[in-house]
Amino acid sequence: MISIIIPLYNKGKYIEGCLLSILDQSYTDYEVIVVDDGSTDNSLEVVRELKKKDPRIKIYTNAHGGVSTARNTGLENANGEYITFVDADDTLVDNYLERLLGFKDADLVVSGLIEESNERNRINAKTGEIRRLNFSEFMFNYQNFPIFSIVCTKLYKSNIILKNNIRFRDRQYGEDTFFVMNYVSHCENIVVIDYFGYVNQILEQTLSRKYIQNMWEVVEPIPSELNNVFDLRHGKEWQYLYIRSIKLSLLNNRNRTEIFREECNEIAANDDFKYLSLLKSKRVSDLIIVILFKMKLHSFLQLLYKRIYR
Template sequence: MARLSVIIPVYKVEKYLAATLDSILLQDFKDFEVLLVDDGSPDNCGKMCDEYAAKDARIRVFHKKNGGVSSARNLGLDNASGEWVTFVDSDDTLKKNAFEEINKEIEKNDSDVISFSAYYKVDGTTTTIVSDTVIDDVISAKDNINNLLMWVNPTGPIIWNKIYKRSLLKNCRLDTSVKIGEDILFQISVLLENDQIRVRTNQNPIYEYYIRESSAMSSSSNSSMGLLSGKVKEVLEKYSKFELFKSEFYFFGLVNIYTDLLRLKKGLSIHEYKELYGLISGAHKYGAKYPLQYKTIAAAYFRARWFGNFLMRARRMIIK
């Protein structure tokens, strides 16, 4: 059994895949396996995966019909055999000592999930260090969910800077119906499925995340309106935890609406207006627990010229 399973979903990254794989194969720490999941990529990615696998026995390749990044990651999870699991995007790179740092953290502490910091690279030029607020600390599952829903940084909603004990993920898979925000749903599911989980944060940046025009978060989408918040509520209700995190959930929904509307290009359907208005109403109702945070996001709303019109139209939709 390898110490670490590295799951890489691959789709239309012909220009970047070699750099990603080279950054992994040149790691100082060698006890790992790589699961390359070719998600029906129409370019030469599938062939490149096979060529790399032919050169290194630690690489396994899976070719599948296109189903999205979550389905590809799930296939990787189904076939992973390592003691620990991590995810790498196929257009990103790792620092040369990344796996060595991961292994040191594993051996040093009795943790279940380890969260490292990362570098964000925009257009290959601008570099920003994404640092955790809590330095080298262990956080409970409940506090982690609070942080996720309140957009506090220690856990972070992303999964590519995390290393998980594989035994924790037995009943956890990514939701393939969500295109933006699937990471945070997975995080919450892992935390709720394993109530005694211990998450350790480490400020050492070992991952290099490239923001490109084609990335999901940099493109405008209307498909996520109300969907992510609804999915989060479903997960909380599945584990009978919605009442426990009600205030945090509505704050999360409020922020999610705001960020979604900022990148919105098309109009909303009646159903979407009802979904969003319900979240806004709930946020106002349960906001007393976090008055400063709600005041801050509310101010951002009302500074936006479109918000007054949106709220009035939403109310008219509800009344109808």
């Protein structure tokens, strides 16, 4: 059986479509664990109505504590041999579960991701080739890291999660990355499949599109902690994560000149900044970041980001 965990907070407009896509799956041996995180809209009422029609839907309610707490509640109540996570505003292609279960020998199965935006009329598919990977190949694939580091699009084994007490951290940003990397560090066989079965709805109110105060303080611990936990020794894998955090900070503050410069100075003063090296970067965008920071051309960096991300 598969336990499908859905954290829910004020997604009354989308949760019905999400659940209907699950109830329409070709594989039927699953439970749907919906954890309401203190919604103030009609989200819970929508789920309760669907539960009347299908007992595989189970509802748990929390006081508002964030997505990590909600997902952990789901893990604590899961009964399946396998675990997968779905966000309340996303949907699944009708044979998604069946395709993931086609690789039962794997410790982790990763599906491709389709991004949809009605406002932009955009469909973007990521990954799409069958590969068997080890830990380093999986987590530090430069092209596909954005999908590898999110918790959805994957089928996990419950026994690995339970045996190693893997849980979500209560973070404002990056909770997915820590969970996935912790899990993958206990895997021997990871399979990425040539299939796009998870549909991610791009919404304007998603966290990645919100302005976050003190963004560098929020994202800097990600490469720092992962460097220590996985003994990356400030190598090329660490630098990729570190520059990714820098990019998130720059993007977040590109329209706030004073704050942008303050965060650039804070980044340059960071203890790990001295480990940045041109020799560790393969991507042109990463090389540009390193060069401009080394030359202290922070104003040019801001102009560049404002032009690229209008």
